[in-house]
Amino acid sequence: MKALKIATDREQKSDMTSRCQNLLTEAERIKTISQWPLTPAMTPGPASSPPASPLTLRCGTETIGTPTSARIRQLVEPVSSREVSKAEQIILLRSSKLNGFTFPPWQGAPEPDEFALSQGAEAFRDTPQLGLSASQIEFFDGWERAHSAIPPPTWFPGERKALGPTMYSRRPVDLVQDLASDCSVVASLCSWTARAERGNPRMLSKIMYPHDADNLAPRISANGKYVVRLNFNGCYRKVIIDDRLPLSKNTRVLHVIDRRNPSLLWPALLEKAYLKVRGGYDFPGSHSGTDLWIMTGWIPEQVWLENSETDADQLWSRILSAFNKGDVLITLGTGRMSHRIERQLGLEGEHDYAVLDLKEEGSSRLLRLKNPWCEGTSWKGKLPESSTTERFEAESELSALRHAREQGIFWIDINNVLRHFQSIFLNWNPGLFSYRQDVHFTWDLSNRLDSVTCFVNHPQFKIVAKGESIVWLLLSRHLKDRDGQSRVAKEDLAGYISMFAFDRKGARVYLRDGCLERAPYVDSPHTLLRLQPDVDITYSIVIDEEDMSSTPHSFTLSTFSTLPVVLDKAYSPYSSQRLISGAWTQATAGGNVNDPTYSENPQFSLRVVEQIAAAILIQTPSNDVHVHVKLVHGRGRRVYTLTSKDVIADSGQHRRGSAVIEISDLYPGSYTLVCSTFKAGQQADFTLRVDSTSECELRQLPGEGAGRLRLPLADVRFGYSVSRIAAPLVPRRFVCISVVAKFIRSVAFPSNDLLSFDEGQAGARSPLRVTVELGTGPNRRVLIASSGGAYSDAVSGVRTEDVDLSPQMLYTSDMWLVLDRLCGPASGSQEIYGVEVFCDQPKALDIGVWRNWDF
Structure with a gap:
């Protein structure tokens, strides 16, 4: 660090900066190891592994020579032990076809001779070529083999004898994107390579082939063919590419490039393999969590930073230890931003950033980010105040020097991350x-x-x-x-x-x-x-x-x-299923149990022949409709009035879209199901489904008066002192009838005129009874009475059962339809009722006008 301060030559200063940063990174990693130096017994590798040497060569960012992994733990990725069924095998095979290519499930590393070039043979060519966007085609200058494309010829014009692609680099990697729209892919690669720079095990050794077994890294293919192992569509799959890369007419670049090591080939090949899976270089965009899952198989997790439940302390404690151990890769994504906000913050909207490092300094929790765009901006905000140790001052100076050379790399604190970024993408080591x-x-x-x-x-x-x-x-x-x-x-x-x-x-x-x-x-x-x-x-x-x-x-x-x-x-405890469709129409949308029209709702008969457990589900595609289902003792018939004793079970409060009853013991018998909406008049289709442990019978009940003629009568108005009103009935031939009377409203008398009425708000109603009678006085005979002869103030009204009438009944006395209320409501009001008669024959019954009835 002292040499860095006094260095004047730019190249010297750059080289010392890199060395110091690597030493600091290694020191941070060593701090996380409980015992240092490690002894051979502590390493998970074979006992014959050679001791670590400080003189090593890096492949990209992964150590060549004596592996770094010999000095730290290596976690083994678990493999599914579940047997895959034939149906699942078919799914995996069908998922092999994508974007016009076939990507078969991975069967193992390819043989070395797959990459050999026979004498006189042409290099491998993958077809068709990957697509380019309109903006990329503007700069596109053809496809060239790696030896002609890397490093970019527009960067190094002239003789290329001493130039060419390589899989190795002695310097840290600085990957950037330019004309490609895959910021998430490049951010993923930057996060991945930063992990290796911190001394963690290399990850390329099982991903790209041909493979250099001695150096645990890819090597140049003789025939231009490369096989990449990527994880998507249910398993690891074989992705084949050639080494042709898109060239640009100028110094812009159409693929990922290492600014420090422009001859480094493997990042461009890995990017090409990934983009082949995702459809081409005109990649519409993704996020780094998905990209890293496909490239590495590390478990993706997306944390929404804009969520009010996201806690900075909890999040930091989750990621810090795992990050220092190399068990999590971290990237960040911004949301949509205006151009003014972008300029003000130095951040790009809808863009992914790589997290290169984490550190705690005093009370500050800092993240070192990289903008993968080659001309990317850096965060313009200030870091929080923290302790000013000599080491922190030195590292801050290093950061400033590196920032001048590596545009788009900066430190930011966790609170500003939560404030200005939309998501954090965590990819966890499956070996955990x-x-x-x-x-x-x-x-x-x-x-x-x-x-x-x-x-x-x-x-x-x-x-x-x-x-x-x-x-x-x-x-x-x-x-x-x-x-x-x-x-x-x-x-x-x-x-x-x-x-x-x-x-x-x-x-x-x-x-x-x-x-x-x-x-x-x-x-x-x-x-x-x-x-x-x-x-x-x-x-x-x-x-x-x-x-x-x-x-x-x-x-x-x-x-x-x-x-x-x-x-x-998951299993179903039910072996039988019954499904029936229904609808709430203008005539049957009766509303909830407190509405007077509740009984008009669709009703169903459920017949159970032996004790069962059952689930009764109602659902509607109209998601703005709140629904309910009730199971009642109704003997499989339509019900009109309900008490708490009648209800066996219900679905609770009305719920949006669907509701269910689950009952463990339903005994043999016939029951009635009532399906309702919360508001009367809401029209919608629905399905009623009954799952049960044994067979049962489900059928829809006809509506009230279904199949009969409806004879509406004039409204009945009870005056203040009137308790009985009647109308004469004259059957012309044999006919079966039923009668329904429903309360409409209460109407107040005006104080100055008791003979006229003033309509007001609906009020209390009197208990009512409806009868069909023969004769008058003490000798009259009641043919039928509502509610078994009891008075009722049910909101659904009162009704009679069916009764048969014939003209012969009139030989001995007259016939009357009588409405009898138990008592009047509050003084100074009258009650109005609507009455309907349902009969099974046309023109079979004459009904007279209403009159007070004191007989």
Whole structure:
């Protein structure tokens, strides 16, 4: 550091800056190791591993010669032990086709002779070529082999004998993007290489071939063919590319480039392999969490920094230790910003940044970020005040010097990250877990059946977990093939996915209420749900989506755990299912139980022949409609009045879109189901589904008066002192009738005129009885009476059962329809009732006018 301060030559100063930074980084890493120096017994590698040497060569950012990994722990990635079914194998094979290419599941490292160039043979050529955007085509100057494209000829014009691509570099890597729109990819590569610069194990050794086994790094292919192992669509897959790269007409670059080491080839090849999977160099964009999952297989997690529940202290404590151990790769993403805000902050809107380093200095928690754009700006804000130790001053000076040379690299504190960035992307080392299970499935959304609040037709799984185990669930949405097209359609990338965890012992879930945990809804191909049960538990896991395209989609659900878990499909405790469609129409939308028209709602008969457990689900595609279902003692008939004793079970409060009753013991008998909306008059279609442990019968009941003629009568007005009103009935031939009387409103008498009426607000109603009678006086005979002869003030009105009438009954006496109220309401008001008569024959019954009836 002292030599750095007195150095005057620019190259000397640059070289010393790099050395000092590497030493500081190594010192930070050593601070995280509990015992130093490490002894051979502490290393996880073989006992014959040679001791570490300070004189090493780096491949990109990964140490060549004696591996750094010989001095630190290496975590082994777990492999799914679950047997893959035939149906899942078909899903994986179908998912191999993407963007007009085939990417088969990985079967192992290719043989070295696959990359040999036979005498007289041409170099390998991959077809078709990857697409370019319109802005890239403006600068495009053709495809060239690596030996002609790296380093860029416009950067080094003239003779190229001493130039050419290499897989190794002695200096730290400084990757940037230029004309390519893949900031997330380059930020991912920067995060990855920064991890290796901190002394962690190399990651290229199992990713790119041909492979230099001695140096654990890629090597130049003789025939221009490269095989890259990438992780997508349910498994690791084989991606084949050639070494041709797009050239630019000027000094702009169409692929990722190392500004310090422009001859370094592997970043451009890895980028090309990734972009082949994603559709071409005209890549529409992603985020770094997805990119790193595909390139490395490290578990992606997206944390929404704009969420009010995100706590800076908790987040920092989660990532700091893991970052220092090399077990997490971190990138950041901004949201949309105006140009004024971008200039003011020195940040780019809708852009990904790599996190190169973390450190705590006093009370300050700092992140060292890199803007991957070659002309990227740097954060213009100020760092918080912190302790001013000699080491911090020296490192600040180094940072300033490096910033002058490496545009777009800067320090920022965690609070400003939370304030100005939208998301933090964490990719976790899968080797932190000992066990893994994968299940692959398809979800056809071409005919959505469920409301947004109903899960009954969603993919569901059970997870048997042990107490004190850490279980992470990763839902991965497969990239889709568009019938050989070279690009994935935007509508196939649209939409959000999530997961819900329920304590349901692995049984299928009907509604989204009552979950234990929920993964965030994300518009990326992955969402993560972290569980840590205190006791042994069997979860029910439900997959959910919003706004995804109405086509079939494939997914992979993976569990990563510290103890063994069981992953399987959720089970249904019910063996029988009955499904029936219905609708609330203008005539049948009766509203909730407090509405006078409640009995007009659609009703169903449920016949049970033996004791069962059942789930009764109602749902509507109209998500603005709140629904309810009630199971009552109705003998399988339409019900008109309800008391609390009549109700066996109901779905609770009216719920948006769907509601369910789950009952464990339903005894043999006939029951009635009433389906209602919260507001009367709301019209919508619905389905009623009954799942049960044995067969049962479900049928819709006809509406009141269905199949009969409706004879509306004039309204009945009870005056203040009137308690009985009647109308004469004259049957012309044999006829079956029923009578319904419903309260309409109370009307107040004006104080100055008791003979006229003044309509007012609806008031209290008197208990009422309706009868059909023969004769008058003490010898009259009641043919039928409502409510078994009892008076009722039910909001749904009063009604009689069916009664048969014939002209012969009139031979002995007259016939009357009588409305009898028990007593008048408050003094000074009258009551108005509507009366309907339903009969089964046309022109079979004459009804006279209403009159006071004191007989």
